[in-house]
Amino acid sequence: MAEENENKRKKMEKPQKKKQKRESEKEEEQESKEAEAKSGVQTQVKNNSNKKRKQVFPFGNYKHYYGYRIGPGREVEEDPRIKVLKKEWFEGKDCLDIGCNSGVVTIQIAKNFKCKSILGLDIDSGLIEDAFWCLRKFVKMESAQKKQASDSNAKAVQEVNRSEQCSTLSSEGTSKSSSHHSSEERDLSDIVSFRRENFVQSHRPLDKYYDTILCLSVTKWIHLNWGDDGLITLFTKIWRLLHPGGIFVLEPQPWESYEKNRKVSETTASNYHSIMFRPEHFQEILLDKIGFRKVEDVTSGLSGTRTGFDRPIFAFYK
Numbered sequence: 265m266a267e268e269n270e271n272k273r274k275k276m277e278k279p280q281k282k283k284q285k286r287e288s289e290k291e292e293e294q295e296s297k298e299a300e301a302k303s304g305v306q307t308q309v310k311n312n313s314n315k316k317r318k319q320v321f322p323f324g325n326y327k328h329y330y331g332y333r334i335g336p337g338r339e340v341e342e343d344p345r346i347k348v349l350k351k352e353w354f355e356g357k358d359c360l361d362i363g364c365n366s367g368v369v370t371i372q373i374a375k376n377f378k379c380k381s382i383l384g385l386d387i388d389s390g391l392i393e394d395a396f397w398c399l400r401k402f403v404k405m406e407s408a409q410k411k412q413a414s415d416s417n418a419k420a421v422q423e424v425n426r427s428e429q430c431s432t433l434s435s436e437g438t439s440k441s442s443s444h445h446s447s448e449e450r451d452l453s454d455i456v457s458f459r460r461e462n463f464v465q466s467h468r469p470l471d472k473y474y475d476t477i478l479c480l481s482v483t484k485w486i487h488l489n490w491g492d493d494g495l496i497t498l499f500t501k502i503w504r505l506l507h508p509g510g511i512f513v514l515e516p517q518p519w520e521s522y523e524k525n526r527k528v529s530e531t532t533a534s535n536y537h538s539i540m541f542r543p544e545h546f547q548e549i550l551l552d553k554i555g556f557r558k559v560e561d562v563t564s565g566l567s568g569t570r571t572g573f574d575r576p577i578f579a580f581y582k
Contacts (some may be wrong), residue, residue, distance in 0.1 A: 323485050353511050357474075360474075370384040385459055403453050483546070490535070492538075496553075516546055518543060561578045
């Protein structure tokens with residue numbers, strides 16, 4: 265009898281255990297789904313946090329600006345604006361480049377036109393670091409080119425000496441000439457320098473004056489950030505820093521580009537609506553208000569993005 269009751273009890277327990285097992289499996293499955301969903305949310309949040317926030321450049325202090333102007337990866341190639349700049353503006357002259365960005369054009373001017381000195385200024389300390397990096401890169405390239413040219417010249421002289429069996433006198437003359445030429449050349453690092461500075465708001469004393477000052481694609485950012493007063497301050501300080509007979513090289517951005525960039529900050533948005541002086545008024549301001557005596561459009565007839573001149577470049581003579 266006891267054995268029969270035990271069998272009945274076991275038969276009754278089996279369905280109960282199966283039911284409990286099914287419920288347990290369901291709970292485990294639900295917990296697994298919840299864990300997966302939670303993990304997915306965490307992953308999504310993590311991915312969203314890892315996404316790069318869109319960078320804003322309220323002063324036009326773009327990274328890789330010259331790559332944008334002349335093409336990615338071509339920063340060391342010659343900027344098309346160099347072609348219209350005149351050598352006599354820079355050769356043997358003290359020069360200043362306001363808003364130099366990463367310094368590529370500054371360095372190219374020194375390299376191509378043999379400045380006595382050229383200083384590049386920019387409001388962004390990171391871009392000034394990039395400028396010094398670019399300068400070191402150009403110096404290394406120039407050093408390698410000089411060494412290659414020197415080795416080639418030495419080899420050519422040796423071949424000429426062998427073929428003509430030239431005398432010791434002619435050999436000494438060649439050596440002296442080569443030595444004299446190299447002693448006159450200066451490294452770019454002796455000519456080019458960079459400094460972080462907000463030119464408009466700087467109170468640095470006027471301890472040095474310049475023969476040529478450049479302001480290429482910078483006026484819009486000064487205008488949007490400091491309004492008409494900032495623009496007049498820019499032009500006035502440039503005038504004061506120039507030697508008599510000095511040259512101000514200006515590449516202004518068109519008003520259409522102001523409209524595109526007016527919302528980069530609250531300040532630029534506010535100033536945009538209060539600006540009275542449009543880019544087409546700059547010549548009149550510089551000639552009649554500031555005191556420059558004449559102006560020359562050096563890109564006349566070259567406009568168009570295909571030629572690399574989507575905006576004019578002017579030279580104002582003090």
